[in-house]
Structure formats: C-alpha cells, structure tokens
Amino acid sequence: MPPGCRRERGGCVNAGPAPHWSRPAAGREPAAAALxxxxxxxxxxxxxxxxxxAGSGKSKLLAWLIGHGTRPGTVAERRVHGFVPLPGQSATTAAWMLGDQLSIAARSPGELVAALAADPRRTVIALPELHGAEQPGPLVELVLGMASLEHVRVLVEVRSGTPWAQALTAGACARMDLDEPRWTDEARRAAWYADHPDGPDDPDGPDGPDGPDDRTAPEQEQEQEQAAPFDLDDPASVCAADPWSVTTAYERSAEGHGGLRAAWLRAGAALTREQPAADRALVLLAALGDAADPRLPGVLEAVARDADWSVVWHRVRGDVTPPWPGPVRSLATGTGPLAGRLVVADHQGTVRVLDADGARSAGRLPHSVPGTRAVAEHGDGAxxxxxxHGLLHTGRAADAAGPKGLAALLDDGxxxxxxxLEAVQEYVRRLPEPVTALTGAGDRVVLGDAAGTVHVVAAGAAPRTAPLHTGRVTAVAGTALPVSAAGDTVLLLYTGGADGTVRAWAPHTGPLPEPVAARDCAVNAVAVxxxxxxxxxxxxxxDGLVEQRALDDDRLRTFRPGGQAHALAFTADGDLVVGTDEAIVRLRGR
Structure with a gap:
C-alpha cells in the first residue's frame, strides 16, 4: 500500500486534504447539497x-456524485464504494459487478447481501437507471436487501411512474424527485445554459422497459440467440464471446445446454473478468458437473491448453461418480498412514478422508465438529x-502401526x-485469546489467535510466539525447509490474516519485517x-482470487473458482487442491 494512505473498502484512500468538488451542471446545486x-x-x-x-437530469446528477465520490482522497462520508450502471443488467450480473468492486466473491444477490452483512465497514453503493435493467424486479429486491443493513447506504436512480419506483419508495427512504422545482436553482440553471447553449440537461439515455416483459421464455431465448454471435451449446464459442452477453443469454435460457449453463452460472464472476478464452475454459471446466455432456470436457481441455493450469480432477455440487464431498471449509494433506489422502472438513463439521488421486471416499472421523474452522493432520493417523469457539478436538482417521510383542507390554506410556497433543490442549486452555487457525508441522503444532499472534507448540519445549497480524489470524501453513546437504531442516511458516497480509516466519528467528503479500481483502487460506x-x-x-507463487523466481499463477476458496492444500507431488462451497478441484501447473 502506498505511503500516506489508509486501507478502506474500495482501495487506497489518501489521508491528505480532500480534493475540491466542482458544481453540478444545470443549476442542480440544491439537489447536490441534499445528496x-x-x-x-x-x-x-x-x-x-x-x-x-425522462430527461429530468437524474443521470447527470448521479454521474456528478459518482465521479467525485470515487476519486482518491475523497473524505470517508462522501465516498462511493461501488456503482453499476443498470441498463441491460440482471440482478445476478449486478451482484457480480459490485462484488468485484467491493472485493467480495459473490455468485448471487443473496451471497452479496450476506457478505455485506458480515463486513461492518460503511459501504455506499450507487445504482444508475434501474428502469433500464434486464430484470428490474429482482434488482429492487437486491436494493432493499442491501439497504436493510445498518452500515450500507444505497442510492438508486429510477424513472418516475414505474412499478419499480413505487416499490422502492413504499418504505422508509429519502426520495428526491427532480421534476420538483425545489431541487433546481433557476438563476444558476439559466447561467449554465448561457455558457452551454448546445448542452441538453440530461437525456436519460435509451428508454428502459416500462413494464414487465410479456414475451414467453422461448421467445426471449430465440431472440437472444438470433442476435448473439455465439452458440450456447458450444464451449469454445461461449469462452471466446463477450461474457456479459453470454451470462444474460444463459439466464434467459430454459435449456441446460449440455451442462454448460449450470457450470457458467456456478462459476459466476470468475468468467466475466477480462481474460483469454483459455483461462475462461479452465474455469468453466472446473465448474462442469459429471452429468454434463461427456464430450464437453475434451473440448474445454483443448480450449484451455494455453492456460497456466490443467485440471487433474474436480468434483462439484451434485456429482455422484464419485459423489461430491460437500462444501469444503478446510483441507490437509495426509502423511504417514494417511499418505496419498486428503483430510477434508465441510460446513457441518464432518471430516472426511478422500483419495488424493480422484477424490473417492476413504473414510471419515467418527464424530463431527460443528463450526469447524481448520483441520491438522499429525502423521500417525490422528x-x-x-x-x-477456539476449542480443539482430536480424532483418528487411521491407525498407526504401534509396538508389538514384548515392546508393546513394556511401553505403556x-x-x-x-x-x-496433550501439550497443545493445555497451552490452548491458558491462552487469553481464542485460537482461530491451526496446522500440523511434524513434531509441532502451529496456532493462530484472534489477536494476531502465532504460536508454535512442541512437547517438552517452551512455545515460540510472534505477533504477526493486526486482528485475527485466518490461516497458517508450514514446511520443513532444507538447510544443509546432511538433510537438516528448519520450520518455515506462512500465515494469513484478516488484515489482508501474508507473513513469513521461521520460529528459530524473528519474522520478516514486510509481508510476503498484501491486498485489500482478508486471507482465507494458505498452503506451502x-x-x-x-x-x-x-x-x-x-475476493475469490487464488494465487500460487514460486518464491524463488517470482513466477505467479492465478485461478478464480467463482466463489470464495476456503481451503488449499498441496499434494505430495506438488499439485494444488482448492476447496469452495461448490467444488473441490485439483490443479496442476503447466
């Protein structure tokens, strides 16, 4: 982050003097002051x-506010954090656009509202021309849902006399009708026109729909497909086309298109970003269900051949061969008796063991742990x-080979x-802050807490601690780093926080003073x-971005699965496994 700036939703905001605001056009000073x-x-x-x-000046006034409210250095109370011009947009595409601007991985309007509800920062959203939207009704619901949150302000433009204007103003709101003379300074209006004799006040642009679209779904689909230069049944065609047009066409369509429609809408905003067709095909392939046309994976793999990744396997919601294991909240790579396995925790606290070569079930822990945040594998099946709540629970997913014969009789400790694990439990009970992150690291266990401190616990040794983050530690990962030809290693840790930083620390020395990575959103998971x-x-x-960084040569690969990736793990041969609420996918770098 550049010096002299502070972190705020929407990017870096200069902490210096606020830039000057110009006057609005056409005598709209009273309306601007009210806004x-x-x-x-x-x-x-x-x-x-x-x-x-129409033509009353709504769009010009809103453009003035957005133009000034999104400039760097704008004071907090006047800052606009997100805006979407709504002509031609659906509630889904509007949610995707806002999510991208607000660093939220939202695949639907409901997910956007839920993510905003979970983030207490003040957020101001401006939505021009709702009357021109593809789906004004669902957008009204989205607007009301966002405005119901205490810390979210929504400014929406809509033409008078439409059903959507009536729906928006039926409850508590601040309403400004620009047809009323009180919102215009006539003297300044006259002076403005004297200086701009050829300037219109503000035509609102093409008329939006004045009522519900009474065409049948097949008629709408046929019109869209006739006008669109792409084939909704052809993965190569949709990956190369304008993604917003493809999204609208799939939303309108009543057909499954061989499974492409479900995969496209599942991947969401990951497909609408500016990117090559190969990258789009990779994302679409990772979101494709096993009920899809069996010819589609081969076509998508061919289109994705120039992407940075290949998909080794993937399982998405609804898959049955093998079955999708459920939403993924935490991942760990198995060692010892669990070598070649993945330990996977879902949203209900069920911890499963999957075959890392194909995600087939290989067992589960006998008891679920509701509210699971993280899992750690300890090398002996535990x-x-x-x-x-910051409490640790231990189960056994596989039995390790113990002592036998006389050794078993003599070794009763x-x-x-x-x-x-006993030392870790005792240490956790003494911590003043709840534990929020966990990983296993050979003969040690690494914990992160709600105050930003990372703890390394070993049996019979004093714990090592370091304050690494501002606020909650959200993720920890470790690896044994070779330091000599004799095979000596040191433990190297990477930690992520709600403060949007990733830090490196070797417990035998001090942490690096600068973060390894920093962005204006929280870290969900790390793996090394x-x-x-x-x-x-x-x-x-x-915000849905997954990065893989080769730290020795700065190579960077990225992947966006569509929703948030909650969990990451590396397999024994270096492939990356990504877990989301909708899918689990194993990626191999090219």
Missing part, C-alpha cells in the same frame, strides 16, 4: 431514491479439528504424538510446499 447531506447524516434512511421523468524448483506458496483471498 451530500444524506451521505453525511448518520440518522438518514439507508436508501435514497432519485426519481424524475487429526485435530479446530472449532469456531503415551506416545510422542499423544504428549504433543518445498518442490524441486524451490518454495511454492498458495494464497486464497476472500
């Missing part, structure tokens, strides 16, 4: 509705599970692993491995 007063009044309604007839080419770090960010 700024609404923004600055903590007791004002969260919803402001800008209405008026698995620790961290719950949302706890094993080294049991002593380690020591490959033949050196250290490789993977980061899952809360």
């Amino acid at each position: 700024l007063s609404w923004l600055g009044d903590p007791h004002a309604p969260n919803l402001a509705v800008l209405t008026g007839s 698995v620790s599970v961290l719950d949302e 706890p094993s080294a692993r049991e002593r380690l 491995t020591t490959a033949a080419a050196g250290l490789v770090l993977a980061i899952a960010w809360a």
Whole structure:
C-alpha cells in the first residue's frame, strides 16, 4: 500500500486534504447539497431514491456524485464504494459487478447481501437507471436487501411512474424527485445554459422497459440467440464471446445446454473478468458437473491448453461418480498412514478422508465438529479439528502401526504424538485469546489467535510466539525447509490474516519485517510446499482470487473458482487442491 494512505473498502484512500468538488451542471446545486447531506447524516434512511421523468437530469446528477465520490482522497462520508450502471443488467450480473468492486466473491444477490452483512465497514453503493435493467424486479429486491443493513447506504436512480419506483419508495427512504422545482436553482440553471447553449440537461439515455416483459421464455431465448454471435451449446464459442452477453443469454435460457449453463452460472464472476478464452475454459471446466455432456470436457481441455493450469480432477455440487464431498471449509494433506489422502472438513463439521488421486471416499472421523474452522493432520493417523469457539478436538482417521510383542507390554506410556497433543490442549486452555487457525508441522503444532499472534507448540519445549497480524489470524501453513546437504531442516511458516497480509516466519528467528503479500481483502487460506524448483506458496483471498507463487523466481499463477476458496492444500507431488462451497478441484501447473 502506498505511503500516506489508509486501507478502506474500495482501495487506497489518501489521508491528505480532500480534493475540491466542482458544481453540478444545470443549476442542480440544491439537489447536490441534499445528496451530500444524506451521505453525511448518520440518522438518514439507508436508501435514497432519485426519481424524475425522462430527461429530468437524474443521470447527470448521479454521474456528478459518482465521479467525485470515487476519486482518491475523497473524505470517508462522501465516498462511493461501488456503482453499476443498470441498463441491460440482471440482478445476478449486478451482484457480480459490485462484488468485484467491493472485493467480495459473490455468485448471487443473496451471497452479496450476506457478505455485506458480515463486513461492518460503511459501504455506499450507487445504482444508475434501474428502469433500464434486464430484470428490474429482482434488482429492487437486491436494493432493499442491501439497504436493510445498518452500515450500507444505497442510492438508486429510477424513472418516475414505474412499478419499480413505487416499490422502492413504499418504505422508509429519502426520495428526491427532480421534476420538483425545489431541487433546481433557476438563476444558476439559466447561467449554465448561457455558457452551454448546445448542452441538453440530461437525456436519460435509451428508454428502459416500462413494464414487465410479456414475451414467453422461448421467445426471449430465440431472440437472444438470433442476435448473439455465439452458440450456447458450444464451449469454445461461449469462452471466446463477450461474457456479459453470454451470462444474460444463459439466464434467459430454459435449456441446460449440455451442462454448460449450470457450470457458467456456478462459476459466476470468475468468467466475466477480462481474460483469454483459455483461462475462461479452465474455469468453466472446473465448474462442469459429471452429468454434463461427456464430450464437453475434451473440448474445454483443448480450449484451455494455453492456460497456466490443467485440471487433474474436480468434483462439484451434485456429482455422484464419485459423489461430491460437500462444501469444503478446510483441507490437509495426509502423511504417514494417511499418505496419498486428503483430510477434508465441510460446513457441518464432518471430516472426511478422500483419495488424493480422484477424490473417492476413504473414510471419515467418527464424530463431527460443528463450526469447524481448520483441520491438522499429525502423521500417525490422528487429526485435530479446530472449532469456531477456539476449542480443539482430536480424532483418528487411521491407525498407526504401534509396538508389538514384548515392546508393546513394556511401553505403556503415551506416545510422542499423544504428549504433543496433550501439550497443545493445555497451552490452548491458558491462552487469553481464542485460537482461530491451526496446522500440523511434524513434531509441532502451529496456532493462530484472534489477536494476531502465532504460536508454535512442541512437547517438552517452551512455545515460540510472534505477533504477526493486526486482528485475527485466518490461516497458517508450514514446511520443513532444507538447510544443509546432511538433510537438516528448519520450520518455515506462512500465515494469513484478516488484515489482508501474508507473513513469513521461521520460529528459530524473528519474522520478516514486510509481508510476503498484501491486498485489500482478508486471507482465507494458505498452503506451502518445498518442490524441486524451490518454495511454492498458495494464497486464497476472500475476493475469490487464488494465487500460487514460486518464491524463488517470482513466477505467479492465478485461478478464480467463482466463489470464495476456503481451503488449499498441496499434494505430495506438488499439485494444488482448492476447496469452495461448490467444488473441490485439483490443479496442476503447466
């Protein structure tokens, strides 16, 4: 982040003097002053509705506010954090656009509202020309849902006399009708026209729909497909076409298109970003269900041949061969008795063991842990599970070979692993802050807490701690880094936080002073491995971006699965496994 800036939703905001605001056009000073007063009044309604007839100046006034409110250095109370011109947009595409601007991985309007509800920062959203939208009705629901949140302000423009204007103003709101003379300074209006004799006040642009579209779904689909230069049944065609047009066409369509429609809408905004057709095909392939036309994977693999990744396997919601294991909240790579396995925790706390070569079931822990945040595998078949309250639970997913014969009779004490886990439990009970992150690291366990401190616990040794983050530690990962030809290693940790930073720390020394990575959104997960080419770090960010960084040569691969990636893990041979609420996918770098 550049010096002199502070972190705020929507990017870096200069902490210096606020830039000057120009006057609005055509004598709209009274209306502009009222909008700024609404923004600055903590007791004002969260919803402001800008209405008026066609050509009344709504769009020009809103453009003035957005233009100034999105500039770097704008004071917090006047800042606009997200805006979407709504002509031609559906509620889904509007949610995708806002999610991209607000660093939220939202695949639907409901997910956008839920993500905003979970983030208490003040957020101001402007939505021009709702009357021209593809789906005004669902957009009204989205507007009302966002405005129902205490910390979210929504300013929406809609033409007077439409059903959507009536729906938006039926409840509590601040309404401004630009047809009313009180919102115009006539003297300044006359002076403005004297200086701009050829300038119109503000035609609102093409007329939006004045009522519901009464065409049947097949008629709408036929019209769209006749006008669109792409084939909704052809993956190569849709990957090369304008993604927003493809999204609208799939939303209108009543057909499944061989499984492409479901995969496209599942992947969401990951497909609408500017990117080569090969990258789009990779995302679409990772979202394709096993009920899809069996010819589609081969076509998508051919289109994706120039992407940075190949898909080794993937399982998505609804798959049955093998079955999708459910939403993924945490991942760990198995070792020892669990070598070649993945330990996977879902949203209900069920911890499954999957075959890393194809995601087939290989067992599960006998008891679920509701509110699971993280899992750690300890090399002897034991698995620790961290719950949302900071408590640790231990189960066994596989039995390790223990001592036999006379050795078994003589060895009646706890094993080294049991002593380690007992030490960890005792240490956690003494911590003043709840534990929020967990990983296993050979003969040690690594914890992160709600205050930003990372703890390394070993049996019979003093714990090592370091304050690495501002706020909650969200992820920890470690690897044994070779430091000599004799095979000596040191533990190297990478940690992620709600503060949007990833930091490196070797517990035998101090942490690096600068973060390895920093962005304006939280870190969901990290994973690290020591490959033949050196250290490789993977980061899952809360806005849906997954990065894989080769730390020795700065090579970077990225992947966006559509929703948030909650979990990452490297397999023994260096492939990256990504877990989301909708899918689990194994990727191999090309």
